[in-house]
Amino acid sequence: MKLTNYVFSIGSFWRRKIKRFGVYEKVVPVQTTPSRIVPDHIEKPYYVTGQEFTVPKVPEIKDVNQIRGMKRSCKLASNILGQVQHLVKPGISTDDIDKLVHNLTIEAGAYPSPLHYHGFPKSVCTSVNNVAVHGIPDLRLLQDGDIVNVDITVFYKGFHGDCSKTFLIGSVDDRGLELVGVTEECLEIAIRSCAPNVPFSEIGSQIYRHAKKCGLTVLPAFLGHGIGRYFHGPPNIYHIINDYPGYMQSGMTFTIEPVLSHGHENTVILEDGWTVVTDDGSRAAQAEHTVLITENGAEILTK
Ligand code: MF3
Ligand code: CO
Numbered sequence: 001m002k003l004t005n006y007v008f009s010i011g012s013f014w015r016r017k018i019k020r021f022g023v024y025e026k027v028v029p030v031q032t033t034p035s036r037i038v039p040d041h042i043e044k045p046y047y048v049t050g051q052e053f054t055v056p057k058v059p060e061i062k063d064v065n066q067i068r069g070m071k072r073s074c075k076l077a078s079n080i081l082g083q084v085q086h087l088v089k090p091g092i093s094t095d096d097i098d099k100l101v102h103n104l105t106i107e108a109g110a111y112p113s114p115l116h117y118h119g120f121p122k123s124v125c126t127s128v129n130n131v132a133v134h135g136i137p138d139l140r141l142l143q144d145g146d147i148v149n150v151d152i153t154v155f156y157k158g159f160h161g162d163c164s165k166t167f168l169i170g171s172v173d174d175r176g177l178e179l180v181g182v183t184e185e186c187l188e189i190a191i192r193s194c195a196p197n198v199p200f201s202e203i204g205s206q207i208y209r210h211a212k213k214c215g216l217t218v219l220p221a222f223l224g225h226g227i228g229r230y231f232h233g234p235p236n237i238y239h240i241i242n243d244y245p246g247y248m249q250s251g252m253t254f255t256i257e258p259v260l261s262h263g264h265e266n267t268v269i270l271e272d273g274w275t276v277v278t279d280d281g282s283r284a285a286q287a288e289h290t291v292l293i294t295e296n297g298a299e300i301l302t303k
């Protein structure tokens with residue numbers, strides 16, 4: 001089944017390409033189910049209620065109460081990601097993942113942040129194989145050899161917590177394993193480099209260097225971000241060499257979320273306005289944590 005793409009693709013050019021990137025199915029979005037409903041008692045973020053809210057213009061230094069809030073929401077996000085781990089296997093759909101994430105989030109008294117964020121129709125992002133980011137959960141069944149990133153953000157007691165992981169479905173080919181492994185290493189190395197007075201730009205240098213050493217490409221279009229009562233705010237966290245200004249300070253919370261591929265850097269947004277695929281059809285993997293800068297380093301809040 002995994003060989004379909006490779007054996008039946010037309011022309012020697014594509015045959016060579018697919019072989020070069022490994023053995024997997026190039027996916028396209030299929031039919032999905034309606035947006036899930038959130039009960040009235042769940043506190044909604046400002047982009048759902050239409051309330052006025054101003055995202056800070058500069059990276060925010062959180063006080064003890066805000067840090068407590070971030071720890072709570074991040075812990076919930078990572079807890080739900082951990083439960084997804086037990087569900088993902090061949091034969092379940094990404095919409096099944098959406099249903100689980102949605103229900104667990106609501107059971108915990110939180111709101112699934114992606115739902116209706118700038119019009120996103122689902123409660124989680126699920127990105128399979130050549131989908132780089134922002135995949136919309138749908139009725140396609142996961143199959144042996146797929147890789148799927150599940151990106152969970154929850155809004156809990158006024159704060160967002162954001163994390164993602166790329167899961168392996170059944171037996172994934174060596175190129176796929178390497179891609180997912182190196183992506184996780186990039187995130188780890190970047191987090192280890194964080195501390196007060198380190199430039200934000202250091203994160204990109206670290207990630208770029210490790211990816212390059214391993215022969216993989218960092219997709220430059222996707223940035224980490226400050227996070228708090230807002231989903232996305234300053235600082236921007238580039239994952240490649242960059243000259244973004246500013247330094248980390250104790251009390252800042254932001255995400256690091258590199259996306260790597262086997263191919264070139266370019267991506268395309270599909271008709272649905274969300275699904276981002278690699279231009280060359282190569283697979284992409286992502287890993288994401290929300291971190292807190294502390295006196296002597298960084299604490300992973302979504303561990
Ligand atoms: N969770 C993604 C991030 O890491 C953002 C998803 S936005 C959505 O920043 F609208 F697609 F959900
Ligand atoms: Co995310």
Ligand code: CO
Nearest residue numbers: 162255257288
């Ligand atoms: Co994020």
